[in-house]
Amino acid sequence: MDNQGSWPDSDQNYKLDAKIAECMWWLSSLAEENQVDLEKSLDNFLGDREKHLKS
Numbered sequence: 001m002d003n004q005g006s007w008p009d010s011d012q013n014y015k016l017d018a019k020i021a022e023c024m025w026w027l028s029s030l031a032e033e034n035q036v037d038l039e040k041s042l043d044n045f046l047g048d049r050e051k052h053l054k055s
Contacts, residue, residue, distance in 0.1 A: 031038040
């Protein structure tokens, strides 16, 4: 984040929706950089969680 110039500054008046969107953006960037299919990974994770919760 710091290298990208996006590290939060001392202003602590963040909107939650903006911070959640920022997290999603970072996850998307990390996935792309590492050739990870984010949508497939999420689908797999949610499927595993659903199976776990049903057992």
